[in-house]
Amino acid sequence: MTDILVSRLAAVPGVVQPGISQWDVKARLPLHPLSVENVYGDPRLLPELAVPGADFAERLGVEVVVGGETSGIPLATAVALAAGLPFAFVREPGYAGHEDHEPTVRGASVAGRRVLLVDDVVAHGTAVEMFTRALLDAGATVAGVFTAVDMRETAASVTPTARHLPIESIATYLQLVAAAAESGGLGAFGRLATPLGATSPHSRADRVRLPTAPSLERSDVQPVAGGIDLPRHPERVAVLPAALLPAE
Template sequence: MTDHRSRFLRLALRVEALRFGQFTLKSGRQSPYFFNAGRFDSGVAMAELASCYADAIDAHFAEVDLPAFDMLFGPAYKGIPLATALACEYARRGRDLPLAFNRKEAKAHGEGGSLIGAPLAGRRVLIVDDVITAGTAIREALAIIAGAGGTAAGIVIALDRQEAVDPATSRRSAAETVALEHALPVVAVASLHDLLALAGADAALAAQRAQLIAYRDAYGSVIGD
């Protein structure tokens, strides 16, 4: 497993952003695990997370000659601190990227509207979010960017849960579906596959493995090892 994957998973377990139990997802599915990006709730934890995102992005785009994106967008709510922390990490690495995010409810006073930050028009925008399950949040973000005159250049998430939108009809994951439909790269720092690999090698996680596999077999894009 590449360094940024295992660093991220161990960090997420340490700050209890990754937890095991029974959770209801936005899609209504009952999941034996949950990734709560709200638990990166200190400067050090958020800075470490941002460095994992930047390493994953740089590894993915290493072969591209021109900068593949020139702006970051964080969808409300959890994408907002993630995109902001990533912008700070890129500044630390010598790249100053414009940054924007949205409000879930438009504001009628003051500056008004639902977009905050640098203008999206004419930019190649990298969407920064925490997790993809069914892809609903990412589709909304794509519509916001297009509506504001920007061009989506890619999507980066911390965790790809690798779930099919409707497993009865297709086992293609939501992330792969969005990638194909919009011809966009979807970069995940880590995936359920990586979490299962870690669970297989780590005695403290071994007890979770059977439930993760049962869930993956019910909803996942990948079945079997």
């Protein structure tokens, strides 16, 4: 991840939306909603955003790149092309036109293979949890997640899967908003979202102080051979909280 790439992502028109005037502590609404799909309209930027994902896929030793329906599919396709890997996508339940008998995962076969899940944004991790379960049910080993924007630092809670899986992103939410603010892309609504205790180059009047999100440190995670921590597939566990490991 480079500062230049973050700045280019933040500069895409419409990616960082005008924000709300106050931070909703209870709902933890983003100060500046994102429309990451707007980056997909730039034929030069999208392949560049895919390069970190391809590097991540190589480090993880994955065999298939899987896009989460629907917003993750364009980025996943670009990552697969950059990495020279097969592509598949995993369906999101409830979409119009989906039938119960249709396969959940389409494209390249994922059974018995290590896969990289790609989505546009990771926040609470609900979609990551859902897609991961579907991939495990299809016989895959989920090695990690690549996303354009990691918003977990602003989430009130994060699912166990999104907390413990290796996740890499182009930018975090706060990095993206900061880059947009520095470039003047937030206009009259420009306020920099800053966690409590963090420093900011902006004046006190221009800064919004946010509650800090739950820690995402991996000190309580012990690597285990295989895929990820889900009880239905203990044989495919990549990372598991130490407290959940069986006693020796």
